[in-house]
Amino acid sequence: MLMKQVFKRIFYFYYDGFRQMAIGKKLWLIIFIKLFVMFAILKVFFFHDFLKNRFNTEKARSNYVIEQLTR
Amino acid sequence: MLANIDLSLVNWSRAQFALTAMYHWLFVPLTLGLSFIVAFMETIYVRTGNPEWKRITKFWMTLFGINFAIGVATGIILEFEFGTNWSNYSWFVGDIFGAPLAIEGIMAFFMESTFIAVMFFGWNKVSPKFHLTSTWLVAIGANLSALWILVANAWMQNPVGMHFNPDTARNEMVNFWEVLFSPFAVDKFLHTITSGFTLAAIFVIGISAWFLLKKRSTLFARRSMLVAAVFGLLASIFTAFTGDSSARLIAQKQPMKFAAFEGLYTGSHGAPLMAFGVVSNQPDTSKNYLPDIKVKLEVPNLLSYLAYLDPKAFVPGINDLVYGNADHSLLPASEKIERGKVARNVLKAYKEAKEKGDEAVAQTLRAQFDDAKFKSEYFQYFGYGFLNDPKSLIPNVPMSFYSFHIMVFLGFYFILLFGLVLYFLYKGNIEQKRKFLWLAVLTLPLPYIAGQAGWIVAEVGRQPWVIQDYLPAVAAVSQIDASAVQITFWLFTAVFTALAIAEVSIMTKQIKIGPKEEGGN
Numbered sequence: 001m002l003m004k005q006v007f008k009r010i011f012y013f014y015y016d017g018f019r020q021m022a023i024g025k026k027l028w029l030i031i032f033i034k035l036f037v038m039f040a041i042l043k044v045f046f047f048h049d050f051l052k053n054r055f056n057t058e059k060a061r062s063n064y065v066i067e068q069l070t071r
Numbered sequence: 072m073l074a075n076i077d078l079s080l081v082n083w084s085r086a087q088f089a090l091t092a093m094y095h096w097l098f099v100p101l102t103l104g105l106s107f108i109v110a111f112m113e114t115i116y117v118r119t120g121n122p123e124w125k126r127i128t129k130f131w132m133t134l135f136g137i138n139f140a141i142g143v144a145t146g147i148i149l150e151f152e153f154g155t156n157w158s159n160y161s162w163f164v165g166d167i168f169g170a171p172l173a174i175e176g177i178m179a180f181f182m183e184s185t186f187i188a189v190m191f192f193g194w195n196k197v198s199p200k201f202h203l204t205s206t207w208l209v210a211i212g213a214n215l216s217a218l219w220i221l222v223a224n225a226w227m228q229n230p231v232g233m234h235f236n237p238d239t240a241r242n243e244m245v246n247f248w249e250v251l252f253s254p255f256a257v258d259k260f261l262h263t264i265t266s267g268f269t270l271a272a273i274f275v276i277g278i279s280a281w282f283l284l285k286k287r288s289t290l291f292a293r294r295s296m297l298v299a300a301v302f303g304l305l306a307s308i309f310t311a312f313t314g315d316s317s318a319r320l321i322a323q324k325q326p327m328k329f330a331a332f333e334g335l336y337t338g339s340h341g342a343p344l345m346a347f348g349v350v351s352n353q354p355d356t357s358k359n360y361l362p363d364i365k366v367k368l369e370v371p372n373l374l375s376y377l378a379y380l381d382p383k384a385f386v387p388g389i390n391d392l393v394y395g396n397a398d399h400s401l402l403p404a405s406e407k408i409e410r411g412k413v414a415r416n417v418l419k420a421y422k423e424a425k426e427k428g429d430e431a432v433a434q435t436l437r438a439q440f441d442d443a444k445f446k447s448e449y450f451q452y453f454g455y456g457f458l459n460d461p462k463s464l465i466p467n468v469p470m471s472f473y474s475f476h477i478m479v480f481l482g483f484y485f486i487l488l489f490g491l492v493l494y495f496l497y498k499g500n501i502e503q504k505r506k507f508l509w510l511a512v513l514t515l516p517l518p519y520i521a522g523q524a525g526w527i528v529a530e531v532g533r534q535p536w537v538i539q540d541y542l543p544a545v546a547a548v549s550q551i552d553a554s555a556v557q558i559t560f561w562l563f564t565a566v567f568t569a570l571a572i573a574e575v576s577i578m579t580k581q582i583k584i585g586p587k588e589e590g591g592n
Contacts (some may be wrong), residue, residue, distance in 0.1 A: 017192025023133065023581060024191070027140035030573055035144060037566055038151075046559050047151035050158035050549040062239040063422075065162045069240060069546060070419035 080553040081544055084156040087560045089530070091148050093523055094567035098142020098574070100522055103217060103264050104271025104306070105135045106210035110203075111298055117203045127291055129194075130586035131275065132206075134578060136191060141574045146220070148563065156556060160537050160547035166243045167233055167250065168223050175219035183212030217267075218260050225256035227538050228529070229324045235450065237421050237440045254320055259529075262313035265306045266525060269485055270518035272303025273511075276492055278582055280511035283502050291586050297496055304489035311482055315377065322378035325539060327392050328532035331466045332475035333374060334364050335388040338396065342386035344373035347476070350469040361389060362468055389468075393461050404461035411456025414449040454536065457546040466534040474527040481521040488514060 018024070051061045109132050116124035150172075153161045161168075189197060189205035197205075226232075232249030233242040244250060276299050282292035322329045330336075334345050347368040372382035379386070385399055395403030417439055424433035439445040458464065488511065495501035501508070535543040 013192060013196060014188065016196075017188065020192075023137070023577070024140075026577065027137060030570075031140055031143065034141075034566075034570065038144065038148065042148070042559070042562070043151060046555065046562070047155045049154040050156075050551065051162060052154075058239070061162060062241070065159055066237075066240045066418065066422050068159050068550075069163075070415055070422060 080551070080556065081548050083553050083556040083560060084152075084548050085544060087156065087556055087563065088149070088152055090560065090567070091145075091152060091563055092526065092530075094563075094571065095142070095145045095149065096522060096526060097519065097571060098138055098145060099217065100267030100270040100518075101138045101274060102135070102142060102213050103267030104269070104302075105131060105138065105274065106206075106213045107268060108271055108275055108299055108302055109135055110206045110210045111302065112295075113203050113206050115298075117199050123290065123294070126586050126588070127295055130291070131295065132190065133581055134278075137577050137581060138574065139187070141570050141577075145567070145570070156549055156551065157537070157547050158549040160542060162241060163542055163547070164227075164538065165241050167226055167230075172219060172223065175216055183209055183216060186212065214264050217264055221260045221263055222251055222256045224529075225253060225259040226250055227536075228259070228533060229253060229255040229320070230538055230541060231255075235440060235453075237418055237437060240418075254316075255324070258313055258317045258320060262310060262317055263525075265310040265313065266518075266522055268306035269303055269310055269482075270522060272299040272306060272489065273485065273514055273518045275299035276303065276488075277512050277515035280508040281582070282585070284505065284508050284512070286502075288586055289502060293496060293501065296492055296501070300489045300492040300496065304486065304493065307482065307485045307489060311486065314479070314482065319378060319380075322386065325533055326387050327389065327464060328466065328471070328528075329378065330387065330389045330392060331468050331471040332528055332532055334367075334468065334472045335374070335386060336361050336390055338386055338388040338391040338399070340375065340385050341372040341383050342374040342378075343369035343371050344377065345369050345476075348472065350472055361465070364472075389465055393464060404455070404464050407452045407455040408458055408461065410449050411452040411454060411458070413456070414445075414453045415456040417445075417449070451540060454538065454541045454543050454546070457543050458535065463535055466532050471528060471532040474524040474531070478521050478524040478528060481517055481524075485514075485518065485521075 018028075021028075051064065055061045055064060109128055112124060112128040112131060115121075116128055186205040186208040189202065190209050193202050193205060230242070231253045232244060232246035234245045235241075236243050250256070275295050279292040279295045279299070282288050318329070330338075334348055334350065335342060345364070345367050347366075348364045349366040351363040351365045353363055375384040375386050376382045378384065387396065387399065387401055391399070391401050393404050395401050395406065417436055421433060421436040424430075424436060440450065491507065492501070492511070495504050495507065533539060535545070537544050537547040
């Protein structure tokens with residue numbers, strides 16, 4: 001019961017805070033667009049982890065890097 | 072190795088990283104400094120109960136919020152680039168970077184993001200003291216976030232507290248405290264955050280000066296200026312001291328960077344400090360084809376004193392570091408390159424012995440990586456083994472030289488500016504000093520230039536290294552298509568430019584609105 005009250009208070013703290021924002025709404029829009037571009041476009045289409053994508057095991061990754069460093 | 076590397080890939084990857092880091096650094100320093108200025112202002116409000124201070128706090132808190140919102144997470148792109156463009160490097164340092172960055176994520180980021188909600192939504196909902204505590208925790212959290220990434224950067228400038236594991240080709244942290252409290256890390260953290268404090272103080276002073284010029288909210292402007300000028304003066308003096316100790320460390324651990332930003336080609340006892348100089352476009356054939364420094368203003372012996380606290384000490388120049396100097400036990404770069412190749416060959420032989428299943432040979436070679444003599448005489452120069460031309464160790468001299476001198480000049484100018492602001496506030500005539508107020512407004516972009524110049528000194532000055540002496544950029548880069556890097560370079564340019572424009576336009580609009588009257592006067 002007490003926990004429920006605490007969560008309710010936290011929820012309304014954020015809910016009222018967001019509702020009363022003036023300039024904040026524009027900022028949140030910018031944040032969401034930015035995060036969308038970063039994680040849904042750049043990360044998905046352009047920034048694959050080079051070693052994780054090519055090799056399945058840590059050993060294969062380390063072998064590849066050693067080869068790169070010693071060839 | 073060099074023959075197989077596409078230099079356009081290396082250069083585009085470098086350019087992309089530089090672009091991202093420089094744009095990221097447009098947002099960060101203001102967050103670092105303004106969070107503390109706001110905390111000081113709110114402390115005065117809570118202690119005095121004067122609603123004018125609440126009004127002041129809320130205005131600057133709004134600008135802090137705009138900068139925080141637009142800048143937040145821009146640093147994550149750097150981490151994308153580590154994994155995609157710099158995979159050899161990421162692998163090579165993985166265990167060292169893992170701990171500081173994990174701590175940043177868990178401790179600082181959550182602290183910052185939890186209490187920032189209280190800071191913005193909590194007015195009149197939580198007690199004034201709890202609100203104030205949240206504001207201070209946001210400031211501390213923001214600066215702690217910077218601590219961990221700066222520790223990681225300091226390790227790249229001066230790798231300590233690690234051991235190279237030839238089985239995995241990774242460096243493993245053996246002493247966390249040595250990494251955290253290395254003199255490079257301590258100096259870098261203090262110098263960087265105090266430069267952010269200086270920037271934020273000038274930001275507050277510049278905008279307050281604009282209000283005074285417009286004869287709007289003059290009490291608000293004068294009080295804001297007072298807090299910012301005291302904070303800025305202390306921060307900028309501290310920045311000068313940490314800059315001095317940083318330079319001494321660089322002279323010892325990165326002497327090539329030191330020689331490049333001082334424009335010192337030939338080492339000498341009692342080396343002069345070049346207070347001012349003009350670097351020519353023409354290389355000087357008598358000085359190893361380094362760009363000639365035509366006009367110079369030198370202070371005798373001062374460089375030796377600043378570098379080694381001895382006016383007669385020997386300071387090596389670029390030529391001493393490239394060609395060696397037996398009198399001062401400086402190895403020629405060609406010798407370091409040979410030793411680096413020996414270290415690389417041992418790693419290669421170890422890998423081949425393991426693949427062949429030749430355990431006896433593998434164990435003998437493996438033991439070398441734990442041998443102190445091999446480490447100090449050969450493995451210490453591992454990165455040199457990727458280079459062929461000793462001259463490739465020379466960074467871009469004009470860029471290092473100018474960036475360093477611009478940074479130092481502006482640093483002293485800021486100290487003078489803060490001093491004058493305090494003097495005019497004390498005299499009570501700052502509103503009549505209209506030319507000075509315009510100067511304060513026009514100074515606004517200068518700490519951004521100084522901060523960027525500082526990073527150029529730190530990063531361009533240490534080229535070709537990604538990790539000092541252990542890994543040059545040519546060996547750190549991933550074997551990916553250069554055109555992919557070019558595309559993302561232009562994408563980033565567009566995204567970051569849009570963010571910078573959004574920041575300036577939203578801030579300008581908010582500044583024009585000015586502080587709200589709700590706090591009363």
